[in-house]
Amino acid sequence: MSDFLRSYLTVAIFGGVAVALVGVLLGLGSFLRPSRPTATKTMAYESGVDPVGDMWSQSNIRYYVFALMFVLFDVEAVFIFPWAMRLETYGYFGLVEMAIFIFILVLGLAYAWRKGMLKWV
């Protein structure tokens, strides 16, 4: 197996270790802890009074615009990483190219800002 694949095998193993650690701790606890669920106990907590209505009620999610902008900037970051790494090789050419790229993105941010999307609605 190549070193490249091996390092991702290690990554997978560590993910497994995390799951095992949590599982072992919870398993260990199940020998010690009592389990006597009652209807009152398994009710959702709402400051001590009986919960009103359905828990998954409709609520106004104010952040979907932020989520959209996040995707935009995350994609930008994907493009900037390889550029940042090889900047010394690209020199002035790379610098100007990326300046244009970042300028367009800042334009997008400024547009959203001007439209009041970054404000609490």
Added chain:
Amino acid sequence: MISSLSTVLSPVLAVEIPYWGQTSLRVLGGLVAILLPAGGLVYVYLFKMMSFMQSRLGPMEAGPYGSLQLLAEVGKFLQKEDIVPAKADRLVFLGAPFVVLISTFLLLLAVPFGPDAWFVDLDTGVYFAMAVSSVSVIGILMAGWGSSSKYSLLGGIRAAGQLVAYELPMILAVLGVVIQAGTLNMNEIVFAQANGEIFGFGGIGNPYILTQFVGFAVFLIAIQAELTQPPFDMPVAESELVAGYMTEYSGLRFLLFFIGEFATAGVFSAIAAVLFLGGWYVPFLEPEHNLYNVLGPLVLMAKIFGVAGLIFWFRFTYPRFREDQLQRLAWKFLIPIALVNIVITGVLKVVF
């Protein structure tokens, strides 16, 4: 003294171990590297420093100066009943702590502890760290949604909005370091800092905090928000949302979230230390020295506690941000500042 120590240690350090042996050692080391800083941070900062800053003693009974308090807490939480709400989405509810912990463990993998003491030597280390750190958002959303409680749902949505917003400044702040080092490999970034020089003076190397102090400040603020700690603790604001997405979790599952937060604080501090403070390198000892495989973890641990000290100092000092102020800080201040920082770093890198 240092040279004699390294002649004693070098035959031990030069032994070739097969892959499975190496991986077992790394898993052991990883468990230590997660649990030791997590426990240490809880005791030193949450139990003691916070108490002293609030003019009280903190835990004093369990062990000398209350140093075994955390073990007592774990023992207590092990015996607590594990309540799952009747209306909860069971699989999602029970799976959420696993996802959060997986994110923390994978984040640790990117941190190098010495020239040869690393978990995985990924050429895309920084990129990998940024990618896996955002997995925890999924765990928190799972906890918020699966609990079937209004507090949890609100907390989960707030947390998702906050983590998403502060991930961008974090990534953009790191880019300045990547531009300066010219590599994404975390260990090579440490070497670049150790061998670097500032204006021709190379005595202490070039820890990037000296040239990337704007990036360091933005990165610290961003990790503070990623940890949902005060002043960015809107998602878990106890005076209005009880405990946010953790409201319905009881006993050991709650403790896992709680310890997970401190473990993540430790790992994020480690990443900040590697990127900005020179990682396992100390000045006046050349970075190729074998001794670093023993000394490096200790040096890095000291730097972790230094960075974490800053984080927790902010945590205990500042009042909470309002939700709109929090989003405004991310989008209108940190992201533009980080972008300007990238451009300036790029220009300086090419011109000089």
